[in-house]
Amino acid sequence: MTRQIKNIKTIFAISGLFLMLFSGVLLIEFGIIAFIFLFFITIFFIKGALSSGWMRNEPITRQPVRGANISGVGLVGKHSTASMTTRLVMNPIDETQYPITGRLEMTFREACLFNWPFPNISISDEWMVTDDSGKDISDVLLKHFDGIAWIKVKKRL
CATH class of the missing domain: 3.10.20.90 (Phosphatidylinositol 3-kinase Catalytic Subunit; Chain A, domain 1)
Structure with missing residues (x-):
């Protein structure tokens, strides 16, 4: 199941940012891009760990x-x-x-x-x-x- 972005402004802003990055209009050094990439990967894993319920004390379910x-x-x-x-x-x-x-x-x-x-x-x-x-x-x-x-x-x- 994929997560859908509901705000159309967000979609256009993200796609415009990627277009400027790849066309060379927005010049960012490779180190900054790598840092931003690793930062978002870290946030992704932390969010996944927190939302998976491994820290909560869940009651026993009847699910197999x-x-x-x-x-x-x-x-x-x-x-x-x-x-x-x-x-x-x-x-x-x-x-x-x-x-x-x-x-x-x-x-x-x-x-x-x-x-x-x-x-x-x-x-x-x-x-x-x-x-x-x-x-x-x-x-x-x-x-x-x-x-x-x-x-x-x-x-x-």
């Missing part, structure tokens, strides 16, 4: 992350071509929402086991993931459920 790293190794790991998604699972013990991330074809059980986020529930306990109504969705694919799930330990039911 394309080509995310499944191995968890970081940039060294092998990237997947599968889509990744994040779902929120509420832990009723400490009343905290934990994000679980996995491929769209993973079940809630597989996504929880992939990276266990619950500090006060043992992974070896008997547990299940439920929806708001209490229906067991442990074997439901992540792509088929779009809401906040709950994890429940069976001995505490």
Whole structure:
């Protein structure tokens, strides 16, 4: 997507400046042109970094992350071509929402086991993931459920 300049005066001013530069009417030394070029490149990168959101603390979205790293190794790991998604699972013990991330074809059980986020529930306990109504969705694919799930330990039911 290209950025459009809406002000016609700006377009004519910029094109007139370039025309004078290339025709030789406006004589500027090469060092000044190089400095102006590097200055605008620097501004371009700073503006891109600030507008990309890397400095903001963004909330978790339900948008799938394309080509995310499944191995968890970081940039060294092998990237997947599968889509990744994040779902929120509420832990009723400490009343905290934990994000679980996995491929769209993973079940809630597989996504929880992939990276266990619950500090006060043992992974070896008997547990299940439920929806708001209490229906067991442990074997439901992540792509088929779009809401906040709950994890429940069976001995505490």
